[in-house]
Amino acid sequence: MIQLLDHYQAWFNQNxxxxxxxxxxxxxxxxxxxxxxxxxxxxESNSEVTLIVEFKASLKDxxxxxxxxxxxQNSHVKYVLISEEKSFKTNIHQSIQVEKDANLHVxxxxxxxxxxxxxxxxLNGENARAMVNAIVVSxxxxxxxxxxxxxxxxxxxYGDMYNVGISNGYGRVTLNGIEKIExxxxxxxxxxxxxxxxxxxxxxxxxxxxxLIDEYDVKAGHGATVGKIEEQQLYYLQSRGxxxxxxxxxxxxxxxxxxxxxxxxxxxxxxxxxxxxxxx
Amino acid sequence: MATLEIKNxxxxxxxxxxxxxxxxxxxxGEIHAIMGPNGTGKSTLASALMGNPKYEVTExxxxxxxxxxxxxxxxxxxxxxxxxxxxxxxxVPGVTNSDFMRQAMRATTGKDVNLIDFAMSYEGAIKDLKMxxxxxxxxxxxxxxxxxxxxxxxxxLKMLKPKFAILDEIDSGLDVDALRIVGHSVSDxxxxxQFGVILITHYQRILDYIKPTHVHIMIDGKIVLTGGxxxxxxxxxxxxxxxxxxxxxxxxxxxxxx
Numbered sequence: 001m002i003q004l005l006d007h008y009q010a011w012f013n014q015n016x017x018x019x020x021x022x023x024x025x026x027x028x029x030x031x032x033x034x035x036x037x038x039x040x041x042x043x044e045s046n047s048e049v050t051l052i053v054e055f056k057a058s059l060k061d062x063x064x065x066x067x068x069x070x071x072x073q074n075s076h077v078k079y080v081l082i083s084e085e086k087s088f089k090t091n092i093h094q095s096i097q098v099e100k101d102a103n104l105h106v107x108x109x110x111x112x113x114x115x116x117x118x119x120x121x122x123l124n125g126e127n128a129r130a131m132v133n134a135i136v137v138s139x140x141x142x143x144x145x146x147x148x149x150x151x152x153x154x155x156x157x158y159g160d161m162y163n164v165g166i167s168n169g170y171g172r173v174t175l176n177g178i179e180k181i182e183x184x185x186x187x188x189x190x191x192x193x194x195x196x197x198x199x200x201x202x203x204x205x206x207x208x209x210x211x212l213i214d215e216y217d218v219k220a221g222h223g224a225t226v227g228k229i230e231e232q233q234l235y236y237l238q239s240r241g242x243x244x245x246x247x248x249x250x251x252x253x254x255x256x257x258x259x260x261x262x263x264x265x266x267x268x269x270x271x272x273x274x275x276x277x278x279x280x
Numbered sequence: 281m282a283t284l285e286i287k288n289x290x291x292x293x294x295x296x297x298x299x300x301x302x303x304x305x306x307x308x309g310e311i312h313a314i315m316g317p318n319g320t321g322k323s324t325l326a327s328a329l330m331g332n333p334k335y336e337v338t339e340x341x342x343x344x345x346x347x348x349x350x351x352x353x354x355x356x357x358x359x360x361x362x363x364x365x366x367x368x369x370x371x372v373p374g375v376t377n378s379d380f381m382r383q384a385m386r387a388t389t390g391k392d393v394n395l396i397d398f399a400m401s402y403e404g405a406i407k408d409l410k411m412x413x414x415x416x417x418x419x420x421x422x423x424x425x426x427x428x429x430x431x432x433x434x435x436x437l438k439m440l441k442p443k444f445a446i447l448d449e450i451d452s453g454l455d456v457d458a459l460r461i462v463g464h465s466v467s468d469x470x471x472x473x474q475f476g477v478i479l480i481t482h483y484q485r486i487l488d489y490i491k492p493t494h495v496h497i498m499i500d501g502k503i504v505l506t507g508g509x510x511x512x513x514x515x516x517x518x519x520x521x522x523x524x525x526x527x528x529x530x531x532x533x534x535x536x537x538x
Contacts, residue, residue, distance in 0.1 A: 231333055236370040237380070238354035239330050239363075240436065241387035247355075250383065254374025254419070 100125025463489025
């Protein structure tokens with residue numbers, strides 16, 4: 001079931017939401033999903049919109065949602081997906097098509113207790129651009145895996161990702177980033193940064209950055225780090241009076257704040273911050 | 281009036297003993313310059329007082345107004361009134377200077393800091409130190425030049441108003457103009473707030489602006505000579521060799537060997 005404001009009911013048919021062409025929507029459209037199912041979001045050409053999609057769990061053992069997003073020519077879409085903390089185990093499959101001259105920014109906060117998420121972004125048209133930011137936070141015995149695939153099917157396409165995994169307690173996070181440039185897709189740009197932060201002696205973060213490039217005339221780069229919070233950063237903040245726990249929180253906030261600041265819904269950001277800080 | 285009393289401290293770094301028994305008492309309003317050749321333990325003293333986890337105090341005590349601060353965590357020392365302007369402050373990406381500073385003021389004063397009052401005084405202090413106007417919104421030390429980092433340390437000192445400030449080679453990395461700005465600024469702060477200072481340097485330049493009340497010469501992990509400003513002139517003219525000759529100490533000048 002999709003819930004959304006009456007104002008947009010006309011755009012909604014079965015499990016499909018279609019934003020018509022030439023629509024410039026300034027306030028974000030909130031969509032709440034509450035059942036296992038498949039949903040499709042279409043943003044027709046020359047439109048600008050922010051979609052905030054929240055998946056509220058019903059405490060079943062396993063919940064699966066399949067989401068498709070189509071960003072048509074010359075549209076600008078910010079797509080925020082939040083999977084909720086109450087959900088015990090969630091599988092999320094997302095596939096996104098980005099057409100010529102379109103621009104997509106994906107922000108995902110994965111806070112389900114156990115999670116397997118994959119996100120496939122296809123850059124199909126020339127000058128298509130996609131930026132993906134994912135935050136995964138784990139605690140206790142939670143296990144979370146996030147795969148982000150980006151494939152460049154067009155020349156001059158641009159793909160970038162910056163994903164952060166934080167693990168505490170006995171938590172285990174796996175972040176895979178796979179970016180592929182097909183042959184002939186000249187002057188494509190592919191970048192990725194994966195960051196893993198370990199907060200306890202028993203937690204794990206696994207990061208796997210992979211670039212597959214079948215064309216010479218491209219720009220690409222990737223970086224991945226996993227580690228505890230730097231001792232000298234903690235020392236510095238503590239030397240100004242911050243307790244160790246406040247210093248740790250501030251440093252972690254530094255990793256995720258630039259991502260959360262992109263979500264233009266303060267109430268949602270506050271809620272996410274609260275959940276994240278509870279786990280760390 | 282506050283007192284910081286360092287009694288016979290011995291400090292090791294990675295099992296190597298650097299400080300071999302340092303005694304020093306500093307009272308509010310006093311400025312103690314600690315001079316000496318490179319590699320004799322001056323910065324080790326600064327780091328050990330603040331509680332840098334790389335440094336291990338193996339003997340001695342440090343009393344700040346009846347409390348042994350060596351029993352305290354780093355943040356407790358800061359809240360007790362100790363401040364260290366570091367030689368190599370860390371970078372913290374994603375954390376703005378102003379967020380950090382406001383949280384530090386809340387921690388050290390134990391009170392909430394009014395946003396507008398904070399912004400006014402922070403901007404004023406940034407202007408006094410002739411720093412970039414956008415400093416408040418930049419990330420903590422990220423991409424800062426050596427000189428900017430040093431000035432940021434002094435800016436934090438200005439905001440936090442500790443009982444005792446340890447300034448660890450704040451002059452290195454500063455050009456002549458920046459040195460003058462920082463020197464005057466620190467000197468004005470001491471006049472106004474009357475805090476005690478331990479100023480670590482191996483150059484004399486900074487002492488043209490911040491006039492010490494006491495001068496100590498540290499060699500091979502110990503304070504070997506204590507006097508007044510006359511020592512500065514003597515070091516300026518003749519370096520440290522005379523100290524060895526006069527006191528009959530055999531030490532290695534690591535700076536000369538480099």
